[in-house]
Every structure is written in C-alpha cells, then in structure tokens.
Amino acid sequence: MTASLQDRVAVVTGAGSGIGSATALALARAGAHVLAVGRRADALHRTAAQHPGIAVLPADITAEDTPRQVIDTAAGRWGRVDVLVNNAGATAVMPLADTDARRVTDLLALNVVAPSLLAKAALPHLRAGRGTIVNVSSTFGHRPLPGAAHYAASKAAVExxxxxxxxxxxxxxxxxxxxxxxxxxxxxxxxxxxxxxxxTQIKQDETAAIPLGRRGAPEEVAAWIVHLADPAATWITGQVLTVDGGLELV
Ligand SMILES: NC(=O)c1ccc[n+]([C@@H]2O[C@H](COP(=O)([O-])OP(=O)(O)OC[C@H]3O[C@@H](n4cnc5c(N)ncnc54)[C@H](OP(=O)(O)O)[C@@H]3O)[C@@H](O)[C@H]2O)c1
Structure with missing residues (x-):
C-alpha cells in the first residue's frame, strides 16, 4: 500500500494567514491532523473553520520554551508528529545604512532560531515515525535582495x-x-x-519581473509543500524547490 498523509500529524507554523493557512488546509484535506500555530488566535480560528482536521495553538514561536510546547501539544493530542512545516517568517526592508541590531536579531530569531528549536523538539517523534521537515525559504534565499539583505541572508541560512x-x-x-x-x-x-x-508599488514591480506575469496564490505554494511532506515522496531529501513563476530564471 502506498504511504499517505492519512492520519499523519502535522505542525504548521504561521498558519493564520497566507502560505501557512493554505498549507494547513491542504494537509488537512490530504487526511492529516494539523496543529495550526501562530500568535493571533482569531486568524488561526479562521483557518481552522475551513476543516475539522485543524486544531489551533496560539503561540509566539520565538518565546522561550514555546517550540517544545508546540511539539508537546501536537504529540499529546494525537500521539505522534510526522510533519513539521517551518513556515512562520517575516521580511524586513532594511538597507545597510539603516541596519539595526535589534531588527536583525528579531528577524533571525523568527526565521532561523525558532525553526531550529522546533525541529529539535520534533526530532524524537520524527525519528519514531520516519517523518519529515519542510522549511519555507524564499526565492531570495539563493538570489540577492538589495535593500533587504538580512531577509535574504536568513533564508539562505534556512536553505x-x-x-x-x-x-x-x-x-x-x-x-x-x-x-x-x-x-x-x-x-x-x-x-x-x-x-x-x-x-502596491512592490507588488507592481514584482508582477512585472515575474516571467509568468503574476504573483502567486498561497494555494499554488501550499500544493508543493504537501508534495514534499507526503510520505510517498520517499526519494527526495535535501532539496530546495523554487516555486516562483520563473523569477529565478531572470
Ligand atoms: N509571500 C511571499 O511573497 C513570500 C515569498 C517568499 C517566502 N515567503 C515566506 O513564506 C512564509 C509565510 O509567509 P506569508 O507570505 O504567508 O506571510 P504572512 O501572511 O505574513 O504569514 C506569516 C505568518 O507567520 C506568523 N508569525 C509571525 N511571527 C510569528 C511568531 N513570532 N510566532 C508564531 N507565528 C508567527 C504570522 O501570524 P501571527 O502574526 O498571527 O503570529 C503569519 O500568519 C514566510 O516564511 C515567508 O518568509 C513568502
């Protein structure tokens, strides 16, 4: 029988909006039990209202000990953790001349440190069930982004x-x-x-630069996160899959 996501347990951070919300929904539709994590309870409940397979945990993943509590919550509820989607993240427009130590530290705490501690906390469960981690980087994790170098650097770290x-x-x-x-x-x-x-200006500039002529929809990204998380994807590891309408090519 082909392995599937049916009754697997997934933790998705940043699940109250955007790519994380679409990913939580797509994983639930594939049969997984999903713990949706983020700071805003109302946003998480909007995600969870779309599928009974989604439970919510309002939490700041950069807070001390929260990564362990997140994983313990999923394991306590369903007895296992098979999939960790490290999606929560932020961008920061910060030209070199405006570089601020606090903002750099906060960005790295969210984009690099928290995913690392979540992965550490999930490790015993992932070992037990031969599970998987999907980290959300950016096309700017492997191309330069003038004016937002620390965001690009944080995503290069993720890769x-x-x-x-x-x-x-x-x-x-x-x-x-x-x-x-x-x-x-x-x-x-x-x-x-x-x-x-x-x-508005950034969105117009991005649309003009993308070969397929438009920005992506969260569902178009979520579908590939689910493919990477699927236990049937037995032979792929260590890869960075770019889903960007061809932007990487120009
Ligand atoms: N959209 C893009 O163009 C794009 C492109 C490349 C990469 N990405 C990456 O995709 C991922 C998802 O971003 P998105 O575009 O979907 O943006 P988004 O809508 O802003 O989603 C980010 C989510 O992270 C959550 N979050 C932020 N800080 C958190 C914290 N300390 N603890 C827990 N949750 C936190 C936010 O919820 P709360 O505020 O409620 O906590 C929010 O739901 C990010 O890693 C981003 O860097 C996005």
Missing part, C-alpha cells in the same frame, strides 16, 4: 539548515526539504510595516 539536516538525519529515515516561494499573495508585506502605497 543550508535544510541541506545539512538532510544529511544529518538521513540515517534516521527523516527527509528534510525546503520550498522557496516567489512573491505570493499574503500578509507579509503589510506585516513588515510598509505603508500601503509602498506595498
């Missing part, structure tokens, strides 16, 4: 964590891959604190 963990955990049968989305409709630009006219 190297992915490759290194893939080798480190291969003997345990744990697969580790990353999904690198291009510009996708979500709350990310607004959450970065950018004014509305700047958000």
């Amino acid at each position: 190297q964590l992915t490759r290194s963990w893939a080798l480190e955990l291969a003997a345990d049968g744990i697969r580790v891959n990353a999904l690198a989305p291009g510009p996708t409709e979500s709350e990310a630009l607004t959450a970065a604190g950018l004014p509305e006219h700047t958000v």
Whole structure:
C-alpha cells in the first residue's frame, strides 16, 4: 500500500494567514491532523473553520520554551508528529545604512532560531515515525535582495539548515526539504510595516519581473509543500524547490 498523509500529524507554523493557512488546509484535506500555530488566535480560528482536521495553538514561536510546547501539544493530542512545516517568517526592508541590531536579531530569531528549536523538539517523534521537515525559504534565499539583505541572508541560512539536516538525519529515515516561494499573495508585506502605497508599488514591480506575469496564490505554494511532506515522496531529501513563476530564471 502506498504511504499517505492519512492520519499523519502535522505542525504548521504561521498558519493564520497566507502560505501557512493554505498549507494547513491542504494537509488537512490530504487526511492529516494539523496543529495550526501562530500568535493571533482569531486568524488561526479562521483557518481552522475551513476543516475539522485543524486544531489551533496560539503561540509566539520565538518565546522561550514555546517550540517544545508546540511539539508537546501536537504529540499529546494525537500521539505522534510526522510533519513539521517551518513556515512562520517575516521580511524586513532594511538597507545597510539603516541596519539595526535589534531588527536583525528579531528577524533571525523568527526565521532561523525558532525553526531550529522546533525541529529539535520534533526530532524524537520524527525519528519514531520516519517523518519529515519542510522549511519555507524564499526565492531570495539563493538570489540577492538589495535593500533587504538580512531577509535574504536568513533564508539562505534556512536553505543550508535544510541541506545539512538532510544529511544529518538521513540515517534516521527523516527527509528534510525546503520550498522557496516567489512573491505570493499574503500578509507579509503589510506585516513588515510598509505603508500601503509602498506595498502596491512592490507588488507592481514584482508582477512585472515575474516571467509568468503574476504573483502567486498561497494555494499554488501550499500544493508543493504537501508534495514534499507526503510520505510517498520517499526519494527526495535535501532539496530546495523554487516555486516562483520563473523569477529565478531572470
Ligand atoms: N509571500 C511571499 O511573497 C513570500 C515569498 C517568499 C517566502 N515567503 C515566506 O513564506 C512564509 C509565510 O509567509 P506569508 O507570505 O504567508 O506571510 P504572512 O501572511 O505574513 O504569514 C506569516 C505568518 O507567520 C506568523 N508569525 C509571525 N511571527 C510569528 C511568531 N513570532 N510566532 C508564531 N507565528 C508567527 C504570522 O501570524 P501571527 O502574526 O498571527 O503570529 C503569519 O500568519 C514566510 O516564511 C515567508 O518568509 C513568502
């Protein structure tokens, strides 16, 4: 019988909006029990309202001990953790001249440290069930992003964590891959604190630069996260899959 996501247990961070919300829903539709994690309870409940297979845990994953509590919550509820989707993340527009130590530290705490501690906490469960980790990088994890260098650097770190963990955990049968989305409709630009006219301008510029002529929809990214997480994807590990309408090519 082909392995499937039916009755597997998945933790999805940043599941209240954008790519994370679409991923939680797609995993639930594939039969998984999903723990949707994020800070805003109302946003998580909007995600969970779309499928009975989604439970919510409002939490700040950068807070001390929260990564362990997140994994313990999923394991306590369903008895296992098979899939960790490290999706929660933020961007920061920060030219070198404006570099601020606090903002760099906060960005790395969310984009690099928290996913690492979640993966650490999940490890015994992933070992027990030969589970998998999908890290969400960005097309800018492997191409330069002037004016937001620390965001690009944080995603480059995510890609190297992915490759290194893939080798480190291969003997345990744990697969580790990353999904690198291009510009996708979500709350990310607004959450970065950018004014509305700047958000509109960035979206127009991105649309003009993308060979397929449009920004992506969260569902178009989520579908590939689910493919990478699927136990049937037995022979893929350590890969960074770019889903960006061809932006990487130009
Ligand atoms: N959209 C794009 O164009 C794009 C492109 C490349 C890569 N990405 C990556 O895709 C991932 C998802 O982003 P998105 O585009 O879907 O943006 P989004 O809508 O802003 O989603 C990010 C999610 O992370 C959650 N989050 C932020 N800080 C958190 C914290 N400390 N603890 C727990 N949850 C936290 C947010 O919820 P709360 O505020 O409620 O906590 C939010 O739901 C990110 O890693 C992002 O870097 C996005």
